[in-house]
Structures are given as C-alpha cells and as structure tokens.
Amino acid sequence: MADPASLAGVLGFAAGAALAAVAWSAWIRRRFARAAADALDPDVDCSTLPAPLALLVEARRDAVERTRRDATLGSRIAEERASRSARMLDALEDAVLVIDSTGEVMDRNATATALSPGRERRDPRRLDATIPSPTAAREILDLARGLAEADPTAVRRTAVRIIDPDDGNERDFEALIRRLDETGRCVVVLHETTREREIAKVRSEFVAQASHELRTPLSSIRATLEMFEEGDLEDPQAQAEMLAIASEEADRLARLVDDMLDISRIEAGVARPTIERVDLGSLAAEVVEGLQAAAERRDLRLELHVEGDGLEVEGDRAMLGTVIGNLVGNAVKYVPEGERIAVEVSAEDLTRSVVVTVTDTGLGIPPEDLPRIFDKFYRVRRYERRARGTGLGLDLCRNIVEQVHRGRIGVDSTLGEGARFWFGVPALHASSVAA
C-alpha cells in the first residue's frame, strides 16, 4: 500500500507540472503566432528572435514572397496574353464580334467598333448598333440561331451591305458566322468586299466601253459589205471610197483587239516580255524612220536628236518600240499640218534613266484633259475629229513603261503651244548615265 501523504504529493506535483506545461505551450503558441505574423510583416526585425525561430520566420517570409511574385508574374502573363490576343484581333482588317443567343454583342475588335463609330455611343451591346443595317443584323442573328442545332463545325455565310447613315457610302461585306460554344454564342467575321465590287464594276465598264469601240469599226465594215451585196456600189469611185473605209476600219479593229490583249496581259501580270539590252537611241531612230513618210504626207517636220552613246536599257525591244511608235504616231496624227515634231533621247543623271521625249508645236492639250489622258478610251475632245485611234494607245504605253519596265511616263502641255510626252526607263549602267 502506498503512503497516502506521498501519493498526494506526487499528484500535486503532477498537477503542477501539467499546469506549467499548459502555460508554457500557450506561451510558445503565442510566441510562434507572433513570429508567424511578424514573418508576414517584412518591416518587423526578426533578428531579436531566438535563432531557430528567426530561421523559420525567414523561410516563411521567402515562401510568401515567392508566392506573391509567382502570382504577379502569372497575372502579368495572363494579362499579356489577353492583351496580345486583343491587339491581334484589333489588327485584323476584318470585323470580328462575338454575339450570344439573344444577339447581344459580348466582344468585338476595333474594326467592328469602327463600322459605326457614331452609333456605338447609343448602345454598344446591340447588334444593329455595331452593324448599322437592321436587315443585315437580323439576317446574321437568324443564321447564328440556326447554328445552335447544326454541326459544331458548321459555318454560315451571307452577303451584307452597310450604308453609312451620314454620307450614304455603301460598303459590302461577306459575313461568316461560326458557333463558338454550347451556350449558343457565335463568332461573326465581316470581310469587306467593297473593293472586289468596285473592281467588278470597273471591269464591266471596260467591257461595255470595249464593246462600243469594237462595234463602231464593225458598223462601217458590215454596212459596206451589205451595200456591195445589194449592188449599191456599182460606181467605181463610190466602191473605192467605201472599200477604203472598210479596210481602214478593219485595221483599226485589229489594232484595238491587239491593244486590249496586250494591256490585259500586262495588267494581269501574265505578259512575258523578252528582256534584253536595248539602245533607245537606235530604237527611236528606227521608229522615226518608219513614220517619216506619214509625217511628210502631212507636211510635218519630224526630227530626231540622240544625245551621246550609252543610252542602253534592259527591256523588251518590241514593247519599247510600241511606246515610241505610239507617242510619235499620235503626234503625226494629231499635230496640224506644217508643224514640227522633235524626238529626243538622252540620259538623265538625277533619275539614272534614259529618257525619250516627243515634243510637238501643235495645239496643246487642255488642262482638264491632262490628268486623264493616259486612261483607257479617254480622248481629247478637240482632237476627236482629226483622227480616230483605238483609245488605248496611251494606256498601253503607260502599262509598258510603268508595269513592265518600272519606269515613268508623263505629259506636259500648254494649250496652244504644243505638248511634250516623255518616258524614262532605268539605265542599264548607272556609269553610262554619268558619262
């Protein structure tokens, strides 16, 4: 049996020790809690802490800092990605917008915003505020709703015309609608086709004009043939006159077809020029010699001035011959009888090119005609009665010089004092230009 007194002493000690342990642990917990709180506050100096505790606090501080840095970096990366995507979308020429199943605009790029800058302020989330054409907006929404039932990869397309409410300008687009997710959101891409429409319009106008130009010489030829057939041309003089007209018009028709073909080949980039060394001085001499008889018939003085040697360029000889031939030929046709035409070939230091100029002392060109004189089928009205060309000669010249030879072509004129047509093609050797 144990002594009751000593048992009470043991129990008392044990209780005291337990109390002391509880108090100590509470103190330790508070100390650690403060240390942990200190560890989060970088301003608190932890050098006064006991060494193991200071190490723990330092380690904790490092961990917190790392986490903070990682979070900042992560959010920066996410922001950067989002901003890059937005910049990428804004850089697109196509308008891109995301709409939900009710037609509300969730997101859009800068091009989409620019579709209706004025209306945007009213209600930017409305589809018909972004696409300022109620019909087009409704059609796009109908197509987008239809996609909810369709295959997820399905795409719907439609043509959309937007008329600017301020200036009435018409812009055409192809709208492409694709499902984005299961909630019925769709991405709408609007690709502008206005330029294509304009090109098609220009082409159609060209065909209409070309058809007019082709029918005109055909008329004289067909009429002459019928008159022959019906015995209207029994008188030899009348017969000769009508045949001469038909023959001239047949030549014109052939030239017209040739010019149209040459221009369309150059414009389409499928012309195959034979590039070789061409001396523009000797080429001009050949062309001038060929036209001398026609000039004499009209009592015109046709002169050639070739300044020095080394007037070589790299180009297509036949094409460059056509340019000189057209420019000199026009002068021979349109300049009044008794006047002078001077063809000059020289090197130009400034642009390092060989320049051919055709100067005449004729009627000159009215200032209003100068900007359009190289256009297809454009004719100077005051010259129309003098002679009829194909209306394509100068356009062909421009195409040959600018597209095939990377040169320049132009005209200067003062009404009543004649005209100066010129073109320049890069010289073969820059040194020969300076020489």
Next chain:
Amino acid sequence: MMEDPTPKTILVVDDEAHIVRVVAFKLRAAGFAVIEAFDGEEAWSCLRDAEVDLVLTDQQMPVLDGIGLARRIAGDPRFKGVPVLMLTARGFRLDPEEFAGSGIVEMLDKPFSPRVLLERIHANLADTTPRREAA
C-alpha cells in the same frame, strides 16, 4: 395628188466620220438630201440653219451627246414633228423614262444594216406630217 419634188433632208450626226460617210452614201443613193454633223452642238446649229425632216444621231459624242440633242429638239416648238432616230453602239437600252423624255422615236443598234436603216427612215417619215406643210 402631186409628189413633192423636193427631196427630204436627213441630218446624220456621229463623231465617227466613217459612219457618217457610209450612212450618207446610202441615203443619198436613195434620193435623200443629207447634212453631216459630227457632234450634238454642230447638229444643233445645222438644225437652225436648214430645213431638216428627220434626225439620225449617235448617242456617245463629244460636246453634246445624242440624248442631249434629242431633248433640245423635243423642247423646241420649231422642230415639232421632226422624228429623231438614235443609232447607237451602246450595249444597253435607255430606261423607259429617259427614252420618253428624249423624244426619240426609235433606237437602232450598231452594227447596222443600211437597208434596214433606210426602211426605218422611210417608215418614220411616213408616220409624220411633213414639217414644211405643218409650218
């Protein structure tokens, strides 16, 4: 009824000299008097200087085009009853409103048949009261 010994006068207007020559040849051979003009403005002065029974004009011409010329003729009471025929190489038809306002009685296409052209001129002259009698 005595036949009018004075030949009818046709004003032929086209900026294409060859077309004017060919048409004028056919019409003269058929007994018409022909006045030649090479743009609308020149035709307008011819109309004021001479007695014209019918005008045959092209559409696309410098200075004054065929429609412009036809409108002037239609708007001037001095030329009441003078039919205007248009000979044009344009690939499209005038819209009905433009056609109605111009006073053009008939459109003919280029390339044309001189025989058909002559027939149409005869038909249109027969349809109208001669101007000299109306005046």
